[in-house]
Amino acid sequence: KAGVTQTPRYLIKTRGQQVTLSCSPISGHRSVSWYQQTPGQGLQFLFEYFSETQRNKGNFPGRFSGRQFSNSRSEMNVSTLELGDSALYLCASSRVAGATYEQYFGPGTRLTVT
């Protein structure tokens, strides 16, 4: 079974620009979450989408937004990029199966803001 895929894998943008990252979850998984990973802050939850609706949101400014499509694919958008937005952005898809909960991560998109 294919894993979580993310595109692009690497991006270089300049301050003030905007960027869109894409994520395809594991087939059958309806929940997609986004995380930001930085050396200083570790892994931090951005938001989660389930059945095209944002179900949870972390403590990030409104410049960070996302959406989910009917096929469960998700996009994340960051507007007015700042230097501090340079990070590894990870997407994860998850499912609950009885007493088991599994959340699988994609390889990430490395965003560098210059």
Next chain:
Amino acid sequence: DQQVKQNSPSLSVQEGRISILNCDYTNSMFDYFLWYKKYPAEGPTFLISISSIKDKNEDGRFTVFLNKSAKHLSLHIVPSQPGDSAVYFCAASAPFGTASKLTFGTGTRLQVTL
């Protein structure tokens, strides 16, 4: 407020011996606990999870133990192999409806020596 803590930043274990990675949490409402393995510049790899209604879950060489009264969980890897060398994160998920919002510990670097 660090709700999930991994107090040992690093651990060194000889090949073939048992590796025990520990994690403490403060929020008794966490529903599921997950363990991940991570290499630099890659997304976390899901290893094993446990529901808060259980005290043990086993999958191959990996066993997770949960002690709810102590708010403590541990991951046992037996036998340890050199390929297990990586950073290990524990994560906790909030109750139903917010389960996908994982809170991560700061990680423990495991080194398996020959």
